[in-house]
Amino acid sequence: MSLRILLRTTFTLVTILLLSVRADAQSRSLPAEPVAMGTESQFVFDGFIVDNHFALKYKQQAVEREFHPPRKHARNPLIAGEGGYVTVRRHPETGLFQMWYQTHTPRLNADGKHVGSNYAIAYAESKDGLDWKRPQLGLFEWKGTKQNNIVWKGITDQRASGQCLIEAPEADRRGYRYLMSYHTGGVKKGMNGIRVVGSQDGIHWDKSSDTLLAELHSDTLNSIVYDPVEKQYVMYCRAKHIYRTFRGDILDTGASRRVARMTGPSLWEKWTSQPQNMLIPDELDSAKQFNFFYGMPVRYHAGIFWGSLWPFKMNTDVVTELAFSRDGIQFERLSARPRLLDLGEEGAWDDGMVFGNNWVEVGDEWWFYYSGFDGPHGDPTARQPGIGVATIKKERLISLRGPRSGGVVITRQIQWPGGKLLMNADASEGEIKVRVSDARRRVLEGFDYDDCVPLDSDSVRHTVRWKEKSIESLAGQTIRLEIFLQDADLFTFRAGETAP
Known part of the structure; x- marks a missing residue:
């Protein structure tokens, strides 16, 4: 084997190794998309599953992290x-x-x-x-x-x-x-x-x-x-x-x-x-x-x-x-x-x-x-x-709280595993609505905010529903959840039939 081939082979192996290490490191802090989330609870406060959040009155208000001590x-x-x-x-x-x-x-x-x-x-x-x-x-x-x-x-x-x-x-x-x-x-x-x-x-x-x-x-x-x-x-x-x-x-x-x-x-x-x-x-x-x-x-x-x-x-x-x-x-x-x-x-x-x-x-x-x-x-x-x-x-130590005029929390691309959308949230002083979009944020038919039945109570196991469609039909598809919060706290969401 010539020196040039040996050096090229060595460089290729080192590059693959570095990319592998980088991918592994990234997967712990910034997930590869679409995220295969399974049925485990997804905490929203640390930016792992959340791609963006913003308030509707973005000059004066914001979606903020809120700590809830025991x-x-x-x-x-x-x-x-x-x-x-x-x-x-x-x-x-x-x-x-x-x-x-x-x-x-x-x-x-x-x-x-x-x-x-x-x-x-x-x-x-x-x-x-x-x-x-x-x-x-x-x-x-x-x-x-x-x-x-x-x-x-x-x-x-x-x-x-x-x-x-x-x-x-x-x-x-x-x-x-x-x-x-x-x-x-x-x-x-x-x-x-x-x-x-x-x-x-x-x-x-x-x-x-x-x-x-x-x-x-x-x-x-x-x-x-x-x-x-x-x-x-x-x-x-x-x-x-x-x-x-x-x-x-x-x-x-x-x-x-x-x-x-x-x-x-x-x-x-x-x-x-x-x-x-x-x-x-x-x-x-x-x-x-x-x-x-x-x-x-x-x-x-x-x-x-x-x-x-x-x-x-x-x-x-x-x-x-x-x-x-x-x-x-x-x-x-x-x-x-x-x-x-x-x-x-x-x-x-x-x-x-x-x-x-x-x-x-x-x-x-x-x-x-x-x-x-x-x-x-x-x-x-x-x-x-x-x-x-x-x-x-x-699962309620830290929430994302929507302001009085409303804010939006948008997830990363998710490979929906099937089942219902279950949400741990307190909307007793406001409301929560969810729409479902594709990877480019194009709203899926029947899953817009007006199609969603609003949540207006406090529960660790809300079931999110839409009037004509069911998110269960989206099993295996790549989607985003766009969660509207008005005077409400969102802690986690998950996929499943019932909360654990």
Whole structure:
């Protein structure tokens, strides 16, 4: 083979590879059209499925993103005097609410000074998600007795903190119904770090399954998420392998309270990747002196990585904000930085710190369980913990809101999969109408705004109808949805017979 042919072949292969990488990258943030959307919910707020939006009175008004925070429950705290990072799941068969939370007991020296804490994972359960029972399990000694609800103290029965339940494909579960990651420290070299353990009931954890994933002293809730697109596991943690502020001066050690990311192919072998910082406080955080991030639990849902970010004001407040990403790397935050979960009023049980996690779906609602403290981070002996919940209708954290004179949201080209058009929207103070057009925005006969039956109520499962035609007849065709919003909020749309 001549040098010219070799160089040409090499150039062609490199070009193909680069184009392939570029296409893959683009597919996570800007989809190829027409979009094969399937029957999954399509969130409209982040510009992935939406091609354009505009107001009819475009000089004075606009279609805008609106944040809708969950509301704290009137019965909070649901558990008082105890709590740490909290994770809740519902049993898929019985509907039982199961809770795992980090608990600790302070270690004091001979002078009564706080010198550290012992950590363990405790368990509670509830039939309705509000009345919680902490069963006396008798599994581990804690505070001098086995009459407690402790379910895990780590591979050496010495320390377990930062528990995170993992949703994984069935093929990766090794037969376990529950998988949990946690952090352990203070044991021998080669065992400290982030570990994974399995259980059949969430109470009795199989020590023989306990596996070290990363020898990393990331002392926070280290959230592990399965990425179904890349078919790999992603962990959001702290890059404590190179930034350790508790050793020496910060000039040399740097700040470790950022959000880092590392990946691995399996839950049952040590990861070889290194954590990379990917979310650092910016000038908007600095304006309020929230110059640190304590951690970020993450959940993958409907093509989006949803982060419950914990901005931290040294050495006092911790709050919870929303972050979101299509690829799990580039996270966006709303410009006004609204709180997903804010501190309680002065004197409340959660007026010092709030550590939110992702949601549990309960009927047509999302329930966000969180741990709260009535004092600042800096003095562990001057605060009491508790656990509460905040609720919102499902998939309703961020909407596109149409102004009083009306606005339009236009989707990208969609390959309609068939079925009805189902919409999660609040039109109780206005109306919503939809017309269907082709790729060039030419309206399809019988699918104009005048043909549409207006929506004028609030529902997570509106069915959009036209007077003479049915969108079900467009199965397999490439279309656009042009959604007219007047004093109305649009959250998601999907194709299907009924909402899930």
